[in-house]
Amino acid sequence: MKDNMSRRRFLRECCWGGALGAVGLAAGFAASKAAGKDFVWQIDPFKCISCGNCATYCVLEESAVKCVHKHAMCGYCKLCTGYYEPEPVALDTAAENQLCPTGAIGRKYVEHPYYKYSIDEKLCNGCAKCVKGCSAFGNGSLFLQVRHDRCLNCNECSIAVACPSVAFVRVGVDKPYLIKGQAH
Amino acid sequence: MKKNDILIWVFVGAAVVVGGVAVWLIDGSGDSGSGLGDEFTYDVSEYGKTDAKLVMYQELPERFDTGMKACKAIAVSGKKIYVAGDNMIRVVGGKDIKLSGMPRCLAVGEGGKVFVGVDGHVEVYSGAGKQIGVWDSGGEKALFTSIAVYEDNIFVADAGRRVVVRYDLEGNVVNEIGRKDEKRNISGFVIPSPYFDLAVASDGLLRVVNPGEHRIEAYTFDGDLEFSWGEPGIKIEGFCGCCNPVNFAILGDGSFVTVEKGLVRVKLYDEDGKFSGVVAGVDALVPGGVAKACAFPADCQSGGFDVAVDSDGKIYVLDTRSGVVRYFVRKIEPLINTN
Numbered sequence: 464m465k466d467n468m469s470r471r472r473f474l475r476e477c478c479w480g481g482a483l484g485a486v487g488l489a490a491g492f493a494a495s496k497a498a499g500k501d502f503v504w505q506i507d508p509f510k511c512i513s514c515g516n517c518a519t520y521c522v523l524e525e526s527a528v529k530c531v532h533k534h535a536m537c538g539y540c541k542l543c544t545g546y547y548e549p550e551p552v553a554l555d556t557a558a559e560n561q562l563c564p565t566g567a568i569g570r571k572y573v574e575h576p577y578y579k580y581s582i583d584e585k586l587c588n589g590c591a592k593c594v595k596g597c598s599a600f601g602n603g604s605l606f607l608q609v610r611h612d613r614c615l616n617c618n619e620c621s622i623a624v625a626c627p628s629v630a631f632v633r634v635g636v637d638k639p640y641l642i643k644g645q646a647h
Numbered sequence: 648m649k650k651n652d653i654l655i656w657v658f659v660g661a662a663v664v665v666g667g668v669a670v671w672l673i674d675g676s677g678d679s680g681s682g683l684g685d686e687f688t689y690d691v692s693e694y695g696k697t698d699a700k701l702v703m704y705q706e707l708p709e710r711f712d713t714g715m716k717a718c719k720a721i722a723v724s725g726k727k728i729y730v731a732g733d734n735m736i737r738v739v740g741g742k743d744i745k746l747s748g749m750p751r752c753l754a755v756g757e758g759g760k761v762f763v764g765v766d767g768h769v770e771v772y773s774g775a776g777k778q779i780g781v782w783d784s785g786g787e788k789a790l791f792t793s794i795a796v797y798e799d800n801i802f803v804a805d806a807g808r809r810v811v812v813r814y815d816l817e818g819n820v821v822n823e824i825g826r827k828d829e830k831r832n833i834s835g836f837v838i839p840s841p842y843f844d845l846a847v848a849s850d851g852l853l854r855v856v857n858p859g860e861h862r863i864e865a866y867t868f869d870g871d872l873e874f875s876w877g878e879p880g881i882k883i884e885g886f887c888g889c890c891n892p893v894n895f896a897i898l899g900d901g902s903f904v905t906v907e908k909g910l911v912r913v914k915l916y917d918e919d920g921k922f923s924g925v926v927a928g929v930d931a932l933v934p935g936g937v938a939k940a941c942a943f944p945a946d947c948q949s950g951g952f953d954v955a956v957d958s959d960g961k962i963y964v965l966d967t968r969s970g971v972v973r974y975f976v977r978k979i980e981p982l983i984n985t986n
């Protein structure tokens with residue numbers, strides 16, 4: 464049987480979970496301060512295999528990993544394979560046709576037949592489902608990044624430990640993002 | 648060290664130990680999966696499976712290794728195979744031709760004359776491999792992705808300017824085809840990634856892929872849109888992803904051999920665009936079943952295979968990922984024993 468219990472739910476549902484979560488946060492914050500700020504964690508988007516662990520292994524309640532969109536690489540496609548289910552009933556914005564389970568991707572008409580896709584970070588949990596659809600069938604313009612406005616810069620990033628493709632790397636704090644299409 | 652500092656460090660130390668044990672207990676390696684619900688999972692490998700009953704071709708055991716780091720296009724003429732890439736054209740059964748830059752497309756005309764698209768211009772080489780012409784550039788935005796030779800016409804697909812340019816044999820522009828024109832009922836080409844192919848069919852009409860619209864459009868040489876066929880869809884009859892097919896070739900009987908990227912599959916459609924069967928499915932073409940578009944930074948908007956056919960109906964697939972040419976021939980149906 465597939466175990467659908469998320470790691471956070473596991474923590475939440477254990478009697479000591481809440482306390483452990485709070486302690487973990489404090490520890491991460493203190494450790495990051497103590498470790499200095501020369502390097503931060505980031506995802507190499509070319510190594511990421513969209514496994515989904517980014518959504519559930521972050522020490523934060525809401526993962527610090529979010530989907531980002533490099534518009535310059537996007538085809539502005541009518542049939543976006545990061546936005547739509549593999550077999551959409553119609554190419555509209557109905558929830559049943561959308562790939563993102565949280566409705567975090569916005570679709571805006573530009574001009575025939577082009578559409579602009581944007582991520583609402585408040586709704587994105589970093590599950591990488593859209594990343595998989597975009598990189599398998601599209602231009603690969605959707606990818607995951609650790610967002611540094613919320614990341615605690617833990618000494619040992621718990622997602623990095625759980626990442627099956629060793630996609631987490633340390634990057635200089637002056638260049639904290641690994642954006643596709645830019646040398647890195 | 649102050650008492651408060653010591654307390655903080657004791658607190659931090661304890662937290663790290665407890666946290667570490669907890670992470671170990673809860674599969675810190677991530678090996679047991681993300682734990683996300685079904686709605687968050689997307690198994691693309693499912694789409695890599697091909698119904699064996701639909702496969703009409705078989706691959707020959709031999710392959711040709713181009714030895715190229717980046718091969719882009721293939722053409723076949725007589726007994727010769729031409730592969731463009733790595734600033735050159737490799738001629739199997741002939742002499743290699745050095746080019747001024749990276750080619751993306753090529754076509755072979757009368758007497759083995761080679762027309763090759765390099766960025767946004769055409770270079771012409773004699774059958775002996777001598778450069779005999781460099782045509783004017785299509786401009787800064789031009790990016791030539793396909794060439795076809797038909798009688799006195801050279802058709803070039805310009806993905807950068809989203810138009811087909813018709814040249815005469817000397818490289819003079821005769822006219823442009825496929826620009827958005829409501830009066831002529833032409834919606835224009837939609838080209839999300841640099842794949843834009845064309846060929847002339849046996850009915851004398853030019854066929855051009857409109858990849859973002861997932862269809863093949865038929866034009867007269869003067870630019871009238873006659874008809875089109877093709878549907879988007881991940882199912883085998885459709886063209887998958889955001890922009891497909893990336894390339895195609897036309898067999899002697901008028902049927903179309905199409906190549907898709909993303910779900911890399913080579914399929915056969917009859918001359919009216921009705922799906923006939925599969926030449927090679929994802930499972931046969933890509934290790935692991937599903938191609939990931941971005942294995943490397945440069946791969947992000949590339950990775951499409953090319954295809955050519957010969958007069959015997961043999962299909963040549965240029966596997967741009969591994970730099971080899973693979974050959975496919977029609978399956979021989981087993982004889983039914985009536986005894």
Ligand code: SF4
Nearest residue numbers: 511512514516517626
């Ligand atoms: S854990 Fe690694 S492979 Fe999985 S989604 Fe995150 S970065 Fe990608």
Ligand code: SF4
Nearest residue numbers: 563587588590591593
């Ligand atoms: S599919 Fe997942 S990663 Fe993509 S936008 Fe939605 S929540 Fe974020």
Ligand code: SF4
Nearest residue numbers: 521614615617620621
């Ligand atoms: S370092 Fe990793 S685990 Fe820690 S907050 Fe940042 S993304 Fe989450």
